[in-house]
Amino acid sequence: MTTVSLTVNGQSVTADVDPRTLLVQFLRENLRLTGTHVGCDTSQCGACIVHLNGQAVKSCTVLAVQADSSVVTTIEGLAQGGELHPMQAAFREHHGLQCGYCTPGMIMSAVDIVNRKGSDLDEQTIRAELEGNLCRCTGYHNIVKAVAAGARAMVQTPLQQAAE
Amino acid sequence: MTDTGIGAPVRRKEDQRFITGQGRYVDDFNRPGQAYAYFLRSPHAHATIRSIDTGAALTMPGVLAVFTGDDLAADKIGGLICGWMIHSKDGSPMKAGPHPALAQGKVRYVGDHVAVVIAETLAQAKDAAEAIVVDYDVLPAVVDTAQAQKASVQVHDVSPDNTVFNWHLGNKDATEDAFARAKHVTTIDLVNNRLVPNAIEPRAAVGEYDPGTDSYTLYTTSQNPHVARLVLSAFIGVAPEHKLRVIAPDVGGGFGSKIFIYAEETVCVWAARKVKRPVKWTADRTEAFLSDAHGRDHVTHAEMATDENGKILGLRVHTIANLGAYLSTFSSSVPTYLYAPLLSGQYDIPAIYCEVDAVYTNTAPVDAYRGAGRPEATFVLERLVEKAARELGQDPAEFRRRNYIRQFPHETPVIMTYDTGDYEASLDKALELADYRNFPERKRESARRGKLRGIGFSSYIEACGIAPSQAVGSLGAGVGLWESAEVRVNPTGSVEVLTGSHSHGQGHETTFAQLVSDRLGIPIDQVSIVHGDTDKVQFGMGTYGSRSGAVGMSAIAKAIDKVIAKGKKVAAHVLEAAEGDIEFKDGKFGVAGTDRTLGFGEVALQAYIAHKFSGQDLEPGLKEGAFYDPTNFTFPAGVHICEVEIDPDTGVTRIERWTAVDDFGVIINPMIVEGQVHGGIAQGVGQALLEGAVYDDNGQLVTASFNDYCMPRAIDLPSFQVGMTVTPCTSNPLGIKGCGEAGAIAAPPAVINAITDALGHEDIAMPATPQAVWRAAQKARMPMAAE
Numbered sequence: 048m049t050t051v052s053l054t055v056n057g058q059s060v061t062a063d064v065d066p067r068t069l070l071v072q073f074l075r076e077n078l079r080l081t082g083t084h085v086g087c088d089t090s091q092c093g094a095c096i097v098h099l100n101g102q103a104v105k106s107c108t109v110l111a112v113q114a115d116s117s118v119v120t121t122i123e124g125l126a127q128g129g130e131l132h133p134m135q136a137a138f139r140e141h142h143g144l145q146c147g148y149c150t151p152g153m154i155m156s157a158v159d160i161v162n163r164k165g166s167d168l169d170e171q172t173i174r175a176e177l178e179g180n181l182c183r184c185t186g187y188h189n190i191v192k193a194v195a196a197g198a199r200a201m202v203q204t205p206l207q208q209a210a211e
Numbered sequence: 212m213t214d215t216g217i218g219a220p221v222r223r224k225e226d227q228r229f230i231t232g233q234g235r236y237v238d239d240f241n242r243p244g245q246a247y248a249y250f251l252r253s254p255h256a257h258a259t260i261r262s263i264d265t266g267a268a269l270t271m272p273g274v275l276a277v278f279t280g281d282d283l284a285a286d287k288i289g290g291l292i293c294g295w296m297i298h299s300k301d302g303s304p305m306k307a308g309p310h311p312a313l314a315q316g317k318v319r320y321v322g323d324h325v326a327v328v329i330a331e332t333l334a335q336a337k338d339a340a341e342a343i344v345v346d347y348d349v350l351p352a353v354v355d356t357a358q359a360q361k362a363s364v365q366v367h368d369v370s371p372d373n374t375v376f377n378w379h380l381g382n383k384d385a386t387e388d389a390f391a392r393a394k395h396v397t398t399i400d401l402v403n404n405r406l407v408p409n410a411i412e413p414r415a416a417v418g419e420y421d422p423g424t425d426s427y428t429l430y431t432t433s434q435n436p437h438v439a440r441l442v443l444s445a446f447i448g449v450a451p452e453h454k455l456r457v458i459a460p461d462v463g464g465g466f467g468s469k470i471f472i473y474a475e476e477t478v479c480v481w482a483a484r485k486v487k488r489p490v491k492w493t494a495d496r497t498e499a500f501l502s503d504a505h506g507r508d509h510v511t512h513a514e515m516a517t518d519e520n521g522k523i524l525g526l527r528v529h530t531i532a533n534l535g536a537y538l539s540t541f542s543s544s545v546p547t548y549l550y551a552p553l554l555s556g557q558y559d560i561p562a563i564y565c566e567v568d569a570v571y572t573n574t575a576p577v578d579a580y581r582g583a584g585r586p587e588a589t590f591v592l593e594r595l596v597e598k599a600a601r602e603l604g605q606d607p608a609e610f611r612r613r614n615y616i617r618q619f620p621h622e623t624p625v626i627m628t629y630d631t632g633d634y635e636a637s638l639d640k641a642l643e644l645a646d647y648r649n650f651p652e653r654k655r656e657s658a659r660r661g662k663l664r665g666i667g668f669s670s671y672i673e674a675c676g677i678a679p680s681q682a683v684g685s686l687g688a689g690v691g692l693w694e695s696a697e698v699r700v701n702p703t704g705s706v707e708v709l710t711g712s713h714s715h716g717q718g719h720e721t722t723f724a725q726l727v728s729d730r731l732g733i734p735i736d737q738v739s740i741v742h743g744d745t746d747k748v749q750f751g752m753g754t755y756g757s758r759s760g761a762v763g764m765s766a767i768a769k770a771i772d773k774v775i776a777k778g779k780k781v782a783a784h785v786l787e788a789a790e791g792d793i794e795f796k797d798g799k800f801g802v803a804g805t806d807r808t809l810g811f812g813e814v815a816l817q818a819y820i821a822h823k824f825s826g827q828d829l830e831p832g833l834k835e836g837a838f839y840d841p842t843n844f845t846f847p848a849g850v851h852i853c854e855v856e857i858d859p860d861t862g863v864t865r866i867e868r869w870t871a872v873d874d875f876g877v878i879i880n881p882m883i884v885e886g887q888v889h890g891g892i893a894q895g896v897g898q899a900l901l902e903g904a905v906y907d908d909n910g911q912l913v914t915a916s917f918n919d920y921c922m923p924r925a926i927d928l929p930s931f932q933v934g935m936t937v938t939p940c941t942s943n944p945l946g947i948k949g950c951g952e953a954g955a956i957a958a959p960p961a962v963i964n965a966i967t968d969a970l971g972h973e974d975i976a977m978p979a980t981p982q983a984v985w986r987a988a989q990k991a992r993m994p995m996a997a998e
Contacts (some may be wrong), residue, residue: 067334081239082232084463086411087496091917093410122232125988135230139222141883144714145890147229148412148463154230168932177925181917182413184466184716186954187925189886 051079051115055080056124064111069082070104071095073111074121078202082122086181096152096159098123105179122151125158134158134193143193145184156180157194158201165201168195178179220882224398224735225720234461237415237430242489245417246275248479251320251326251343252501256352256363256573256910259314263326264344267815268824271342273335275486278478279326280315281575287628288312288481293538293687297376305376308367308571310537312447312474318347320573324474336964338904342470342757349571351911352573356402356533357510359570364406366536366571375534375543375569380551381625385562389525397599398798403587403978404531405508406897406903407920408580410715412463413494414503418479419714420487420586426454427482433459433743434469435753436600438690438743442472449481459743462715467579467893468503469715470755471540475502480900501679505904506580508533509546515595521603523614525562526554526941528591532569532577539578543569546685548686549584549674549756553622556592557670558614563624573910579755581894581955582673593960597668600974602721604792608642617763627674629846630941633834634758637872637936638670641850644934645870663857663988666868667967669961671851674844675949693840694758695751696766696889698727698774698835702819704812705737711751713743713762715886717951719759722879726764726945730771731811732798747952749836757949760879765943766839768976773835778814781833782822785809785817847949849873851892853961856968859992862985863967864900872934873953877946884950885933891954892931897923898955899962903978921978 049062055078062077074080074097074198085107086094086119095107098120125132134157137143160176168176174187175195182190213223226232241506261620265277291310298304313324326343330336330602341939342432351364357371368374371486389535390396427450436457444452462469479490494502498510509530552770600610615634624629642648650666657664677683680691697709700707706727711718724738741747754763775795775913782800783790792803801808809817814833817823871888878884905914914920937947966984967973975987 063813065334067349075239076241079241080232081236082234082523084236084412085238086413087914089496089918092496094410126231138230142223142886144226144229145410145886146410146464147225147234147461148231148410151232162299174925175789176926179409181924182923183409183466183894183922185886185933186889186891186898186923187928188889188930191925191930
């Protein structure tokens, strides 16, 4: 067993784990943060995306020990102070989800796209940047709309707050 | 229409938990003391098992038990069943080979279940599975659909030539006559490619046994938990029905693949009692590829007879349908009664004859996948229609228009009676939205850039809302296909609806609540929808075949009517009026012609306190149930137009425009309906351009991960232009037709018709990958090169 210490959704966590434990297993089984899903085990589908030190990673392909001393944000940690993150709200408003299984990874990926590419995203950029996320339900049409709207809302929200 | 009633684009109630990571899927359930199951699967497509040595595995760390087929047999656990009996032309019943949950003596496809290890952790179970020694006598495999009946390999003893049944439908003599009179005959040979459903949530099961009550609980990724319980108890014999609770919580997509009762949940619930611990199994993606029921896999030769004006006279179809190594739960119905009855499409075709040979092969079982038989029928018909129009030099839209059914009800030669529709309205709207008029200019513009542009139509019909129980019973179904609902009104006036439908992405918590809100005049947040638990909902047939609206909601509407009727009796006592004078309108019970009213909540309270009426005259309480049996299938229909541009140098096909105009009858929530259309189109485009399950000659699935099986990604698809026309369904009280499968049915022929239009020849198969399209484009260029 190996000891890992990391910060997950703002909470410090220390645990002894089998060295082969994947980050997604650690999140789901040790911490019972079951919002992060496993869809393919091979880094193809993106259902397991979390933010590791501020960057999107596929947690099915990261060992828990690799995340030692890191800061992890999962879908459960995205909303702040009881308010939905603008990207979460956009997925609901634009019907960017059906069964909900790919949704946590999709939202975490979308936030990462905005962090990397800015808030003014055209359709082709969004479609290209979602290459690491599979959805079988929506045909992506409404996901693309949701990401565009969520991206705009992510910059508007702090501005609005500043104006208030 | 209120802002939450029928027709309103209400944002989904279920989304809050899904967008915050609070959904509860089967793999999220962890039961106290839970152990883990791992299945050892056959690496061979076809082999006799000489022996299985589990000795070493049993000594591995953490191992609680290792079971094989012999252990299941010793406990008299039955095999998996196929619930739809098909008879061959000669009247003989289909040849159903045994389907044990764990192999007994033989394995018949790669991924077949050989043994199960139960251990403290999944890693330990996997480690131990590697220590099981299986001595196989490897046999040659039969894989190819078209060759299965000629193969020397025999999958099941009951079927020497691997034929499950030779079935037919239609009028052979009338069809022969039609072809004899034809001015022109169009022929086509098609392969409908095998697909893997690939819901993003893999299948999973947790079995649990309570010795105190001698009862079992199964958490399972099911589209129809009551059917699972019925099959597991009545046929497989795992537990008595009243001692087995089946819970299908949030389910991450189904598309048909989670209808069926599989080996894994059977073993988990049985093993829970054996090891006295809850037993959990979750598929990894490769297990899903290997062992989820696949879809499609037809080889078809079809002919269409037309007269000198381009009027269709007759249709003749011969299909070989691959059902894989075993008959899955509803597999036999898919290439028969869900296929041939759709071959008339939207057209007035006087004579149709269809023959289907279903075959065994050493491949994963094939069963219903989004559309289930209807996409296969539509692909045959719409490819033929497009080709016939081209051969006759007619515009494909006008050729279709000339042959549309215009009088309803319309009886087809293949046992369907369409209640209503307006196919020209959909066509006209689609032509307008697609700017068909200016397509030639766009084609010329593409040509100037060295690109090939094509346009393709699909004028599809589907049969949804399966179906009148007596009718399906007469066709071989082992179950009735009604739906149940219970509407429980609480004393405070809030409402719980228990439904036998199951939601795995469809948004029932919202749409069903919209119906209740609309009918009872109460706010939508006062309504909860309960589904997916056999201890809560008495019985139900589940969700597939786009039946939850047409059948499931009709049951709810029927129960609501009973609630209103009972409420009127209560209100009559409270308002001291005759029951016949009580009206229910806008959420209020009132005395006709007066301003005396009671709110719905007030009547609910009065029903429960029962102070204003004698409990001898009127039962207290306000709770009503209903079973609704449909009177017909419903017939959604529409026109999809796909416009593609092909780069002949790379073979890459880009979908430039997608226009969908669908008639789903009355729509409860247009936002959700459009979402269903989008998703269906994506799966249909996936089939046409990207997806294909490929077995090699030895029966190895060479597309067993997302690395090898090409799933549609965002970049592969355009945004879709979706329009609607409405002719309300006449066979159910809500006028609903169903929308869940339309896109997957309509899309494949639209894509291939567009590609063949661009190429100028018909020689392309699905999936039309860049490599295949490039080759086809070179063929198209060859005459030019010769000039």
